[in-house]
Amino acid sequence: MQLSDATYTATRQALLAPGSEQLIDLAFRMALGRPVGPELSEARNAAVGLGWLKPETHTFKPEGRLLADSLREYQFWQQRNRKLPLEGQIAYHSQAYYSGKSVAEIGCGYGSNLYDIRRTAGSVIGVEPCRVYHQMSAILAEREGVEPLNLRWGRAEEIPLESNSCDLVLCVSVHQYTDVRAAIREMARILRPGGELQIVGGALGAFAYDCAKPMLKGSLRSAVGYTRTIVDTLSYMGLGRRLTGTISNPSTGFPVYPTEGIMDRWLRGAGLIENRPPARAWPETVFNYRKPEA
Numbered sequence: 001m002q003l004s005d006a007t008y009t010a011t012r013q014a015l016l017a018p019g020s021e022q023l024i025d026l027a028f029r030m031a032l033g034r035p036v037g038p039e040l041s042e043a044r045n046a047a048v049g050l051g052w053l054k055p056e057t058h059t060f061k062p063e064g065r066l067l068a069d070s071l072r073e074y075q076f077w078q079q080r081n082r083k084l085p086l087e088g089q090i091a092y093h094s095q096a097y098y099s100g101k102s103v104a105e106i107g108c109g110y111g112s113n114l115y116d117i118r119r120t121a122g123s124v125i126g127v128e129p130c131r132v133y134h135q136m137s138a139i140l141a142e143r144e145g146v147e148p149l150n151l152r153w154g155r156a157e158e159i160p161l162e163s164n165s166c167d168l169v170l171c172v173s174v175h176q177y178t179d180v181r182a183a184i185r186e187m188a189r190i191l192r193p194g195g196e197l198q199i200v201g202g203a204l205g206a207f208a209y210d211c212a213k214p215m216l217k218g219s220l221r222s223a224v225g226y227t228r229t230i231v232d233t234l235s236y237m238g239l240g241r242r243l244t245g246t247i248s249n250p251s252t253g254f255p256v257y258p259t260e261g262i263m264d265r266w267l268r269g270a271g272l273i274e275n276r277p278p279a280r281a282w283p284e285t286v287f288n289y290r291k292p293e294a
Contacts, residue, residue: 002131003063007051011067012139014050020143023047027071030060063132070110070136077112084116085172086200089281092288093198095120101167106156106187107174110137111149118149122167126151127159156183161190172200173284176255180236181266188270193294196275197267202257203278203285204233233257263287 003011014023022043029036036044047053052064060068076085086093099120105113108126110133118124126149128134134151141148154160156171156178169187187197232242233256242256258266260278264287267274272289279286 001063001066003067003135004051007063008135008139010050011052012142014046015139015143024071024075027052027068028075031065031068031072066130066132067136070133070140073109073112074140077115082112082116084113086281086284086286087116090279090286092276093200093286098168102165103168103170104159104161104166104190105170105172106159106183107171107178108149108151109133110140111151113170113172114149115141115144115146117170124150125161127154127156127161129153129155157186159186159190163189164192166190166195167192168196168198170198170200174201175199176201176257180256180258181240181269184266184272185270188267188272188291191272191291193291196288196290197272199263199267199287199289200281200284201287202255202283203263204230204257204259229255229257237262260285260287 014020022040023046026036026040026043026047029040044053044058047064048055048058052061052067053059054061080087084093084095087095091097095116098117100122102123103114103117103121103125105111105117105124105126108114108128109130111126111128114124114126126137128151131153134153137151138148152160156175169191171183171187175183184199187199191197228244232244235241235243236256237258263278264274267287267289272291274288275290276288279288
């Protein structure tokens with residue numbers, strides 16, 4: 001799925017124009033399920049005209065939801081002063097740590113992490129299966145006044161990069177939407193001997209404990225989604241497949257949150273060894289493994 005030429009052109013013009021902050025705020029709020037007040041009614045009407053929303057319901061069109069996902073992440077990036085999401089919490093998740101390295105991010109979205117990493121890294125490349133995110137990456141790079149990122153279309157289960165080609169592979173909150181074991185094998189394949197894999201994402205214990213109360217106190221839809229995630233996680237760990245959902249792109253797929261022990265088993269099964277013990281940065285767990293020297 002991707003934006004039509006007309007929608008892309010109109011979206012680019014709107015996001016580069018003065019006053020586009022209201023459009024971004026609208027997309028941010030709607031992507032998070034937050035209420036939209038009357039102060040954003042003009043922005044909502046503009047979003048209908050841009051082809052993001054259905055005119056009869058003011059709900060997202062499929063491509064509009066993906067576009068809003070990019071703007072949600074862009075807004076979060078701005079709120080944390082354009083820094084990496086765990087910078088200051090995890091010592092090895094920082095610009096300084098990536099200095100001089102060839103870095104690939106798998107499932108990079110529109111690329112906010114790579115904007116930071118490329119300031120010090122030797123080279124960066126992003127792999128992303130959603131073409132809307134590629135389009136939004138170009139628009140947001142222009143909005144920020146920076147060079148576009150080097151992005152390639154591809155899935156985590158079939159990464160379009162050479163074997164033994166990366167010093168560091170990063171995957172942030174994406175592996176859980178994939179066929180996790182296949183994705184881990186592919187990320188291990190593209191690492192150079194001695195290279196490092198950083199996977200940031202939820203683990204079952206943390207997800208069940210930290211997310212149960214807020215999700216179950218929310219809507220029935222939230223409670224159903226929470227239950228579905230638990231069921232899919234247990235079935236994936238035991239049977240190798242999700243019982244209730246199927247894999248699609250990271251915005252519409254069904255996540256699984258394997259336990260730390262299961263993740264360790266799969267990472268070691270891909271030929272990797274633990275570089276550092278799992279680290280917690282609520283609500284995420286950071287797994288840090290490396291490929292043995294040849």
